[in-house]
Every structure is written in C-alpha cells, then in structure tokens.
Amino acid sequence: MSASGWKIQNVAESLLIGPFVSKDDNVTELSTLAASMEVYLSKNDAAFALRNSSDAIEYDKKGYYFVPVNATDKNTLGTLKVCVSDPTQHFPVWDTYRIVTQAQFNYFGTLSVTPVLTLLASGDVKSGEVVVFQHEANKEFTFTAKDINGNAVDVSGKTLKFICEDLRSAAALWELDSSYFAISGSSITVTVPLSSTLTPGKFQYNIRNVTDGNIVIADGIFTCKARKKQYG
Numbered sequence: 001m002s003a004s005g006w007k008i009q010n011v012a013e014s015l016l017i018g019p020f021v022s023k024d025d026n027v028t029e030l031s032t033l034a035a036s037m038e039v040y041l042s043k044n045d046a047a048f049a050l051r052n053s054s055d056a057i058e059y060d061k062k063g064y065y066f067v068p069v070n071a072t073d074k075n076t077l078g079t080l081k082v083c084v085s086d087p088t089q090h091f092p093v094w095d096t097y098r099i100v101t102q103a104q105f106n107y108f109g110t111l112s113v114t115p116v117l118t119l120l121a122s123g124d125v126k127s128g129e130v131v132v133f134q135h136e137a138n139k140e141f142t143f144t145a146k147d148i149n150g151n152a153v154d155v156s157g158k159t160l161k162f163i164c165e166d167l168r169s170a171a172a173l174w175e176l177d178s179s180y181f182a183i184s185g186s187s188i189t190v191t192v193p194l195s196s197t198l199t200p201g202k203f204q205y206n207i208r209n210v211t212d213g214n215i216v217i218a219d220g221i222f223t224c225k226a227r228k229k230q231y232g
Contacts, residue, residue: 006098007080010071012053015097017082018064020090029063030090037084039067044078044099074099077170101170101204101219139222143188143207152186159210162190167202167221178210200226 007013017039022028034057040048055068067082074080080099085092141162144152160183162176182189190207206219 006100007074009077009099009101010075012068012070012074014058014066014068015082015095016060016064017067017084017093017095018060018062020063020065020084020093023087023090026091031059031063033086033089034059034065036086037065037067038086040083040085041069041073042079042081042083043076044080046076048081048083077101101165101206139192141190141192141205143190144186154185155188155209156183156185158183158212160188160190161208161210162192163206163208164192165204165206167204170204173203200224 020030020033022030037057039051039057041051042048051067051069052072053068053070055070057068058066060066077099080097081094082097083092083094159178160181161178162180164173164175165171166173176190176192180190180192182191188207202221202223204219204221
C-alpha cells in the first residue's frame, strides 16, 4: 500500500491503516491489535521513529485501524511513511502520504480538514487563487472571516501578518505587517504592493493571527502573470 494521498502539514487527524491479517493464513482479519500496536513514522525519508501522538488507536473493521497522528507527527513537508510491523502476528503494514501546506492542498486537492477559522478571498478563481499582473501598483485581497459553521467571526483588534511564500518550497519571500491591513468586524482587506521584483509564477500566501500565537488563519494561491505589451 502506498501513496494514499496528500495531508495538510501540522494538522492532527486519524489515518486509516490496514488491512492487518494473520501471518498464518494471510486471510484472517486481526481486530485486537490496538492496545499493543507500535506505529513508526519516517518524515521525508528520515529515520523511522515512534509516532508522537499518545491518542488511542481504534479498530474500525475489515482489519483496518484508525491511527491518530498529531501536529508534531506531521510537521515536516515531503513524504510521510507509516509502518507497523509485528512478525509474531502479521506481515508489515505500511502506507505513504505527502505532507503539503494548506495552500498547496487547497489548490491541488480537495479540502477534507476544516481549519478553526477559514478566510476566503473574494474573486478567487480556484480555491484561494487570485490572478495578479507583474508591475501592478498593488492588489487588494478582501476576506470575510468565518468559523467552521460558516458564521462571520469578528477579528477586530487582532494583529495580523501577510506572508508570501514560494509555492514549491514554502520558503518565505516577503511579509507585510499590520499596517497593510484594514479590519472591520469580520471584513479584512490587505493591500499588497506588487513591486517589479515579483516575477511571473505561482505563489502561496498565508495570513497569521499574531495576537493569538502567530497561527495561520488563512492561506491561498495567487498567480502572477506578465502583462502583454500593447502595440499600435
């Protein structure tokens, strides 16, 4: 088993791992392994180590188990290999996931884990993607703060920060402090100066709530395109 899917970095969840069948006949489903199961993780091809989460493993059905992993278990971008082996009872069971940023997941995949606070940019063309043009004076990103039930959330008085990152490596390229934000209740506008240093390509952005621990409260993708020259 391999390449089960993409997972969002630093988001706790339960992985469905299996099937576990008896080594004696390779058919009988094993349903009593939860208490003794040791789950090893390899983050982006580093050495295997026991999972950090202490949450209990639970049996589902058909030899499959729900294995909780926490933010520490998923803190490294790249591959996440999961392996469970007990030669006295079953053959090795393993799976491989791809750990990506939330912005990358929103753009390339289907969001299955809902953040506590979701901000969606107005005028998005694809899950947080906004098109800008090279050498534009600035670009306004407008958001409405909502909770997981879709209700507006008042973020007045919060100190926010806007960070632009490379889409592939997630390396920070530049950031904007709270002086670039205008906040009114649940309405948030950030004015991003798009200087000539911004080259054509795809970039990811995230907005952090500095007041409450620098947590990411929004992210998305924007595409920078070169303007065509006008002739005649």
